[in-house]
Amino acid sequence: MAPPRDDGSKDPDPESLERIRQVLIRxxxxxxxxxxxxxxxxxxxxxxxxxxxxxxxxxxxxxxxSYLWRVAYTVVIDEIRRFRxxxxxxxxxxxxxxxxxxxxxxxxxxxxLRGLQDRRRAAVTLHLQGxxxxxxxxxxxxxxxxxxxxxxxGLADLRACLAGGQT
Amino acid sequence: MTExxxxxxxxxxxxxxxxxxxxxxxxxxxWAAATGALPFERVRALVDHGARxxxxxxxxxILADVRRAAGEAGPVADDTPTIRPLVSxxxxxxxxxxxxxxxxxxxxxxxVALWVMVRPEPPRLPPVERGSGAAATVQAESPPVQPAGDAxxxxxEVPGASSYNVTVLTPDLVVVHQAVGVSGRxxxxxxxxxxxxxxxGLLWNVDAxxxxxxxxxSPTFEVRLK
Numbered sequence: 001m002a003p004p005r006d007d008g009s010k011d012p013d014p015e016s017l018e019r020i021r022q023v024l025i026r027x028x029x030x031x032x033x034x035x036x037x038x039x040x041x042x043x044x045x046x047x048x049x050x051x052x053x054x055x056x057x058x059x060x061x062x063x064x065x066s067y068l069w070r071v072a073y074t075v076v077i078d079e080i081r082r083f084r085x086x087x088x089x090x091x092x093x094x095x096x097x098x099x100x101x102x103x104x105x106x107x108x109x110x111x112x113l114r115g116l117q118d119r120r121r122a123a124v125t126l127h128l129q130g131x132x133x134x135x136x137x138x139x140x141x142x143x144x145x146x147x148x149x150x151x152x153x154g155l156a157d158l159r160a161c162l163a164g165g166q167t
Numbered sequence: 168m169t170e171x172x173x174x175x176x177x178x179x180x181x182x183x184x185x186x187x188x189x190x191x192x193x194x195x196x197x198w199a200a201a202t203g204a205l206p207f208e209r210v211r212a213l214v215d216h217g218a219r220x221x222x223x224x225x226x227x228x229i230l231a232d233v234r235r236a237a238g239e240a241g242p243v244a245d246d247t248p249t250i251r252p253l254v255s256x257x258x259x260x261x262x263x264x265x266x267x268x269x270x271x272x273x274x275x276x277x278x279v280a281l282w283v284m285v286r287p288e289p290p291r292l293p294p295v296e297r298g299s300g301a302a303a304t305v306q307a308e309s310p311p312v313q314p315a316g317d318a319x320x321x322x323x324e325v326p327g328a329s330s331y332n333v334t335v336l337t338p339d340l341v342v343v344h345q346a347v348g349v350s351g352r353x354x355x356x357x358x359x360x361x362x363x364x365x366x367x368g369l370l371w372n373v374d375a376x377x378x379x380x381x382x383x384x385s386p387t388f389e390v391r392l393k
Contacts, residue, residue: 019236027232031225069237070198077194077226084222107182109175113218122211125218128179129227135234138203140210158175 017048020072032080039083047075112161120154127151183221191223192216192342196334197230204332204374206384305373305385309353315365315392321353325375325383332374332382335360343369348376364392 021044028040051071113121119140126136137147192213200210217223309321320333333354335344344360360369369392373385 023233023236024229027229030232031228066237069233070195073198073230073233074194077197077229080225081191081222107178109178110182110218113179118211121218122207122214125214126227128176129217129224130176130231131227132231132235135201135231139201141203141207155175 016068020068021045021048024072024076028076028080036080036083043076043079043083046079047072050075050079108162109158112158115161116154116157120150120157123147123150124154124158127155179218180224183224184219186220186222191220191226193345194226195345196342197223197226199332201230201234204382205334206372206374208387209334209372305375305383307385307388309390311389312391312393315361316358318356318361318390318392319353320356320371320388320390322373322385324352325377327377328375328383329378330376332376334372334374336370336387337364338368338370361392367392 024044024047025040028043029037032040051068113125116124122140123136126139127133131139133148133151134144136142136151137144140147142150196205196209196213199205200213205213214227217227304323305325306323307321308323309319313319320335322331325331330347331349331352333344333346333349334342335356336342343363344357346354356369368389370387370389372387375383375385377383
């Protein structure tokens with residue numbers, strides 16, 4: 001157990017940590033490729049360890065439940081990125097490559113997405129990333145009605161473009 | 168709305184290229200975006216990055232799950248599955264359809280049609296403003312050109328602000344430094360950050376955090392480092 005914080009907040013309770021752990025494991029399993037998802041337990045465990053090891057003075061926002069979720073999320077993403085970076089380096093060493101990323105892949109759907117108006121593109125992209133309408137609205141600073149409208153119109157434009165029409 | 172699992176989502180996921188993660192925005196930026204703490208232009212840059220980087224697309228998706236689980240992502244009851252598939256939603260609506268609704272519906276349609284015909288050209292929606300709108304703005308008060316090893320970012324006071332969050336970015340919107348919960352109105356740029364940008368410039372912006380949790384976002388400023 002970590003020592004008491006000097007910022008007036010309490011250490012995370014075991015139930016909260018267990019809940020965060022389960023959610024993160026499930027999210028990694030759901031959204032990452034199988035080869036990476038196989039390491040989900042390690043990523044999340046490492047993230048929680050690093051969360052508990054963070055010095056009390058780091059950041060100056062209150063350490064509430066929201067803080068725990070935020071830090072757990074950011075650390076697990078950092079862990080995944082670090083793992084991938086190591087994998088890439090290892091592969092490059094094996095192949096003796098310089099490590100320069102290849103040309104950007106082109107695809108019809110990404111080209112069509114890029115052609116959408118800014119607001120519609122942002123709304124549709126978040127929608128395709130799994131965001132609900134209320135979450136799109138919160139993220140982009142819109143009302144829910146605006147978000148709904150822009151996702152709807154953006155999807156219509158996207159489908160039209162993919163069908164050979166104009167955006 | 169349920170998870171968007173239609174054909175577009177599958178195609179989108181399959182099309183995302185692997186990129187060099189060194190250029191990816193930090194995960195903190197994604198979290199801040201999902202809380203509504205970032206101005207539209209910055210969120211747009213993050214969202215666009217997620218649409219050309221498979222790893223960051225994963226970060227967005229995991230974020231959606233985590234935010235939902237944390238109970239901070241807004242009321243689930245507000246889901247609107249009708250917007251997703253662009254197919255008929257009539258089965259749900261037919262439940263409302265009955266003889267008594269027909270005259271009302273026809274009247275409403277006629278009224279809407281009339282309004283559409285006679286209405287003036289609708290003004291374009293204004294850019295999104297956060298915080299208290301015109302009540303407060305943040306202005307840069309530090310010199311636009313500063314020494315690379317000793318740069319200080321300074322901004323005007325926002326009345327009532329309890330703290331400020333400062334984000335420093337490269338001209339191509341890669342975040343190089345963030346300070347959250349700054350109590351004063353200035354931030355000394357870490358020497359390493361300034362030195363790396365010496366001879367060029369950095370972008371920076373400030374979010375003033377009000378006691379009720381709202382934020383007032385500044386425009387994006389530029390500082391040249393010599």
